[in-house]
Amino acid sequence: MKRLHVLIRAALAHLLALALLAGAMAPAAAQKAPARESQQALIERGKYLAQAGDCIACHTVPAGNIFAGNRAMPTPFGTLYAPNITPDIKTGIGSWSADDFFRMMRTGRAKNGDLLYPAMPFASFTKVTRADSDAIYAYLRSVPAVRQASRKHELRFPYNNRSLLVGWRTLYFKEGEYVPDKGKSVEWNRGAYLVQGLGHCAMCHTPINALGGSSSAREFQGGLIPMQNWYAPSLTSNKEAGLGTWEIQDIVDLLQKGVSQRGTVYGPMAEVTYNSLQHMTDADVRAMAVYLKSLPADRPVNADPASAPARANIGQMHAQGKRVYDLHCASCHGGDGRGMPPHYPPLKDNQSITMTSSVNPIRMVLNGGYPPGTRRNPMPYGMPPFAHAMSDGDVAAVVTYIRTAWGNRGTPVAAGEVSALRAATVE
Structure with a gap:
């Protein structure tokens, strides 16, 4: 009986030791297990x-x-x-x-x-x-x-x-999750995932064909947004029409704030900034900027200095445009076209002014507009409309002027282009 009692006590002591050991190990195991969201x-x-x-x-x-x-x-x-x-x-x-x-x-x-x-x-x-x-x-x-x-x-x-x-779908859809590029940084891959995926930036910033599809070979090279009469500019490293000369911080500011030292968002992009980009973290917006800044340059646009004078048509229209500019525009954008950024964007070396399509500057002169009110720019400055104060010829002349003055290499604008956009905007 005494021996049995000793055995029972030994067994109980062994069980107690196991229990204590398990209790001691439990916190460590819990720390190693991933916390469920x-x-x-x-x-x-x-x-x-x-x-x-x-x-x-x-x-x-x-x-x-x-x-x-x-x-x-x-x-x-x-x-x-x-x-x-x-x-x-x-x-x-x-x-x-x-x-x-x-x-x-x-x-x-x-x-x-x-x-x-x-x-x-x-x-x-x-x-x-x-x-x-x-x-x-x-x-x-x-x-x-x-x-x-x-x-x-x-x-x-x-x-x-x-x-x-x-x-x-056979022509334009490729199913599959984003695959990180192991040769790039974590920040670059995060930016690529956001730009290519949820941001669906290529949907507007890539030329769209008659079938409503876009070529991956021309991705991010800019394109006219169907039915909206706005042109989404190139996001490539093209120095003439893209982000080639932009600093990372300028891209961040434009996306998240709506205004920057290089330009201001209007039209559909203003809505994107208001609804989406202003709410994103600084790290995510910077990651997007890093990725965008890395995009290769597409074919230069309007980059031949020798042909610039011929395209610029610096004659009567240019002189008329300067008179209109001095009267209505110079007080904000400056006689030298440098503006007063970030509130009054520069027109000199402004890609949205000089790119192939002139639709954006024509629309801004006709209809004016405001950048979005954002957390980082809650009281934005706007531009008044001039559709009521300028004829189609005046608008064509002043847009031609800002596209060709101060070393800009844009092409001239015809009054017919203005007339067509004025009618489309009213409709």
Whole structure:
């Protein structure tokens, strides 16, 4: 009996020792295990990513319920309407699973298998990781559900036949997640992921052909935004029409602040800055700038000094343009075209002024505009419209002047170009 008692005590002591050992090891094991992201943190990260993707721009009618859809998107093929992506079961994505949402992001197919029209930038969103897709899904599930049926698209025949999208996808869609370049820095890869993926910058800043597609060979070389009559400038290192002479900080300021020492955002880009880029972290915006600054130069535009005088047509139109400029423009932009940045942008060596297309400076003279009010520039300075005060000839002359003065190498502008834009803007 005594021996049995000794054995029991020994066994109990051994069990106690094991328990103490396990207790001592538990904290260390817990420290090694990755911490699971809380649901609230996931939602907040998803909100940030949804802002990076500027989802609100298409899926929210101005002054309407967020993400309730039905915002019209005019295209050369007819009008598309963005769908409701609130968590409403019947009219939104309330019945979608995270898998359904990711499949849509990666493949450009709706839950029911329908091919999406490429106004939805799935050609860029395909690069988004599963983790980021799940975070965006979690955020969209957290916003107020809105019972609002999505309007049917109003596309002309034959573009209303979704089966034609198979051919478009064959030509212009390459499915697959972004693959980091091991030869580049972490910062560069982060910028590339944001610019190529959620930012879908190439969608506007790449020339678009008659089929609504774009060539990867001309990516980021700039292009006219269909139906909007704005030209998205080149983001390449082209010194004449791109970012070749820009400092990283100038790019950061333009993206995040809306104004910089080199230029100011107006038109569609102002909306991107307001809805999206101003909300992004300094690190992410800088990463985007680092990536953009690294893009190779495309073919120079208007870079032949010998032909500049012939293109400039510095005759009567140039003299008329200078008179108009001195009267209406010099007080802000300076007689030397250097402006007073960041509030009054320079016109000398301003790529948006001298690039091949003259649509942007014509629109600014006609309609004026304001950069967006942002956290870093809450009270922006604007430019008044001059459509009421200038004839088409005056506008053509002053735009020709700013495109050719101070060493600028832009081409002259005809009054007919002004007339066409004036009519399109009124419509």
